[in-house]
Amino acid sequence: MGDGSVRLSRKEGMTVNLTVSDLRYTYFPLTEALRDLTFSVDAFPLVILGPNGAGKSTFLRLLTTQLLSRRGSITLDGDSTATRGGRRALRSQIGWLPQTVIPIPGLRAREQVAYSGWLKGMSRGAAWDAAEVALHRVDLQDQEKVGAGRLSGGQLRRLGIAQAIVNAPSTLLLDEPYAGLDPEQRGHVRHLIAELAEDTSVIASTHQTEDLATVYRSVVIIADGTSRFCGSVDEFLAHDHAGVDTAARAENAYRSVLRGSDLSAANP
Numbered sequence: 001m002g003d004g005s006v007r008l009s010r011k012e013g014m015t016v017n018l019t020v021s022d023l024r025y026t027y028f029p030l031t032e033a034l035r036d037l038t039f040s041v042d043a044f045p046l047v048i049l050g051p052n053g054a055g056k057s058t059f060l061r062l063l064t065t066q067l068l069s070r071r072g073s074i075t076l077d078g079d080s081t082a083t084r085g086g087r088r089a090l091r092s093q094i095g096w097l098p099q100t101v102i103p104i105p106g107l108r109a110r111e112q113v114a115y116s117g118w119l120k121g122m123s124r125g126a127a128w129d130a131a132e133v134a135l136h137r138v139d140l141q142d143q144e145k146v147g148a149g150r151l152s153g154g155q156l157r158r159l160g161i162a163q164a165i166v167n168a169p170s171t172l173l174l175d176e177p178y179a180g181l182d183p184e185q186r187g188h189v190r191h192l193i194a195e196l197a198e199d200t201s202v203i204a205s206t207h208q209t210e211d212l213a214t215v216y217r218s219v220v221i222i223a224d225g226t227s228r229f230c231g232s233v234d235e236f237l238a239h240d241h242a243g244v245d246t247a248a249r250a251e252n253a254y255r256s257v258l259r260g261s262d263l264s265a266a267n268p
C-alpha cells in the first residue's frame with residue numbers, strides 16, 4: 001500500500017517516551033472516566049486495549065489536548081499537557097484519527113484532506129500538495145476526485161488517516177481504526193498502520209487483539225479508568241500459555257488481565 005516514498009517526521013532510531021502520571025478526568029457532572037491513570041511506554045507502536053467505557057478515547061482526547069485535565073499529566077517526548085507551551089507543542093506534533101470520520105458535504109477526497117492541512121496552519125497551496133502525498137500514502141490516490149460522501153467505510157477510514165498525516169506529524173493517534181470494517185478492510189488498515197509505524201509513533205485504541213503481535217510493540221490495558229497492564233507484547237502474551245496461536249493467546253491474555261489474574265507484569 002502506498003509507494004513508501006513519503007515519510008513522516010519521526011527520525012529513525014529516535015527514542016520516544018510517553019509518561020502518564022496520576023491522570024484524572026471527570027465529565028460533567030460526575031462521570032469519572034480516568035482515575036489516577038499511570039503508565040510509561042517507550043516502544044511504539046502502542047496499542048491501548050480495554051472494555052467499552054474504560055476511558056481509552058478520553059485518554060486519547062486528553063493527549064490531543066481537546067480535553068484538559070486538572071489532575072495529573074501526560075508527557076510525550078518532553079512535552080507535557082500540564083503547561084500551555086507543552087500543549088501547543090503536542091498539538092503540532094500529533095495527528096489524530098477520531099472514532100468516526102465524517103465526510104464533509106460537497107468536498108472531494110483531496111479537498112477534504114487539503115482542508116485538514118489548511119486547518120492545521122498550512123498554506124492553501126502547501127495543503128493541496130500535501131493532500132496528494134497523504135492520499136498516496138493511504139492508497140486512495142485513485143479516489144482523489146471522488147466525493148468524500150461516496151467512499152466506502154474502509155476508504156473513509158483511510159481518508160481520515162490521510163487527514164491525520166497531512167502535516168507529517170511525528171505521533172499518530174488512532175481511535176478504533178478498525179471499528180465497523182469487514183475482515184478485508186481491517187487487513188488493509190492494519191497493513192497501513194504497520195507501514196506508518198515505520199516512521200511515526202503510533203498509538204492506537206482498539207478492541208481487536210488478533211493483530212496485536214504482528215503490528216504492535218507495547219500494550220496498555222485500561223479498565224474502569226485505571227491502568228491494568230503496561231508492558232511489551234511478549235510480557236502481555238506471557239499471561240496465557242494455552243492459546244494455539246498468537247491471536248488466541250492475545251485474546252486469552254486480555255481476558256486474564258481483565259479478570260485480574262496473573263498480574264505479574266502489570267504496571268504500576
Ligand SMILES: Nc1ncnc2c1ncn2[C@@H]1O[C@H](COP(=O)(O)OP(=O)(O)OP(=O)(O)O)[C@@H](O)[C@H]1O
Pocket residue numbers: 027028031032033050051052053054055056057058059
Ligand atoms: N462527552 C461525554 N460526556 C459524559 N460522559 C462521557 C463522555 N464521553 C465519554 N463519557 C463517559 O466516560 C467514560 C469513558 O468513556 P470513553 O469513551 O473514554 O471510553 P472508551 O474506553 O473509549 O469506550 P469505547 O471502547 O466504548 O469507545 C464512559 O463512562 C463514558 O460513558
